[in-house]
Amino acid sequence: MVLLSLPAAELLDRLASPDPTPGGGSAAALAGAVAAALVAMVCGMPKTRTGDPVERARLDGALAEARATGDRLRLLVDEDSAAYDAVVAAYRLPKATEEQKASRKRAVDAALAVATDVPLRTAEACLGVLEAARAAAENGNPSAASDARTAAALAWAGLKGAAENVRINLGAPAGPSDVRSRVESLESAAGATLGALGLAPAGTGPVAGR
């Protein structure tokens, strides 16, 4: 966990530098990890919404999910950066001869496949965090409702950012259509959960604001 061992302010400086990594993919994983941490906070509080034991069981389940996906997302912060560094390195391979060109193309394709898979896994983990955030908002301590709802918004944004990174690395109309449809189904599920919480942009979601 190289990037997350940096002081947070320095990690922000690294994101802000014009170097391509760390970039949006790492930032998306970080947003998901922040959301997972907030979900863990709400689920770890002794108080539940009404005190009903069913709420405690749901919060325990959401806590386990937030911890597992949060750990995955922390690792994905570095994995995304490493994956894109490999893409840049592959593009820099020599391309003077036909043999070099073919070798370079194989290296670029292989690196892009990894750089597509990593944000796809980030998007999947963010959906887990978003669903756990919904459970936290619906069953947790009402004083922490804003924390759970903030977590939901951040997990949605992490998923959306990761999806953008999958698409750009897939390339325009090329790229395997199963990955495309997987991303779209993750986005659609995330949009529905955001809407169910009344967090979709005002006037556009199934539940408009609150």
Place this chain on the structure above:
Amino acid sequence: MVLLSLPAAELLDRLASPDPTPGGGSAAALAGAVAAALVAMVCGMPKTRTGDPVERARLDGALAEARATGDRLRLLVDEDSAAYDAVVAAYRLPKATEEQKASRKRAVDAALAVATDVPLRTAEACLGVLEAARAAAENGNPSAASDARTAAALAWAGLKGAAENVRINLGAPAGPSDVRSRVESLESAAGATLGALGLAPAGTGPVAGR
């Protein structure tokens, strides 16, 4: 900048602890700061979308905005935590006598006013970042479009999370209506920008996905 001087992984652990701070308000400011950093990255790249000098001027403007709002958001990470600690401290004041009750109420009201103002400023800064992210997406290096779009999603989420924190500290139907309407207008502007970028949840925004 106490919280941002922690290693990023430790900051995540602090967010995940069941202690009320740092909580959603700090996480919202952090999300905005991450978004601002991504905008700075894209605007700091030498390449623009088509090479048109107008794009460079727009990116320079967005870079200045991202730096200024990013700096503010970094400070707001700590300010939010301090503001909520003051609320908790005020609620713990003695309330045995009428005089103590009156004094405690004044302290709670004053602390809640600050704890409302801080996330309101976070929401305002996030809108600045979101608009800068839009400029970066529309004028910046196309290879970094996913970074600019990730920044937009994160800035929107930071604004939304901050708005949730304003509302919970305002209290149910009480609280000044000018703050309420200010928050709603920020949310509405943010939703429109997100929609203009095609990032609103699929099928619900003005531009549905892409």
